[in-house]
Amino acid sequence: MANIKKGDLVQVISGRTQARGGDRGKQGRVIEVIPEQNRVVVEGVNYVTKHVKVGQTQRGSKTGGIETHEAPIHVSNVAIVDPESKKPTRVGFRNETVTKDGVTKTVRVRYAKKSGKDL
Template identity: 45%
Template sequence: MSKLHIKKGDTVYVNTGKDKGKTGKVLQVLVNESRAIVEGVNLVSKSTKPSAANPQGGIVKQEASIHISNLNVVDPKSGKPTRIGRKREGSNGPIVRYSKKSGEEIK
């Protein structure tokens, strides 16, 4: 299993599929399935039973997971999608992710 290029909290751009062109914040990363749940992207209708949290029940729209290969991290400098690189800060510092387009570090 390889390292994934996105993390929870990243702003990502959707490359393909019905939500192509949309951007959103990563809410959750499902590492074993190589999928992520992105805010406002890949919405599905789910029927729910009445509960304490939702006393009415009925049909609820919620985000479904999307494959990581269909996502690109948004460059913090330009706001455009970019590929990600990894480099070590100093000789034995932490590994940081950076934008391949601008060279800007991604927090």
């Protein structure tokens, strides 16, 4: 089971600080998860510029130019944000029993661990 999934709110925990032009401390939603490379694409983080060759569409409008979009960052550089405290936290798993239509089964569920400072 994955620690980080699409749609999770995460915070960048490493890299250059925002004062130095980096993304450390920024929070955003996960747009895409790339499990083969252990990378995630986070909304509003790690913007890169891409030069796209000028072309034409079927209707004749011009395409191309300089585009900016989010690039993937390594999953170890982000941490899930605890929904209660709004601070980065670690993820744990626990087994819970779920009853649906009279059938009871055990399911692994993610939860935000409390850090030592929050207790």
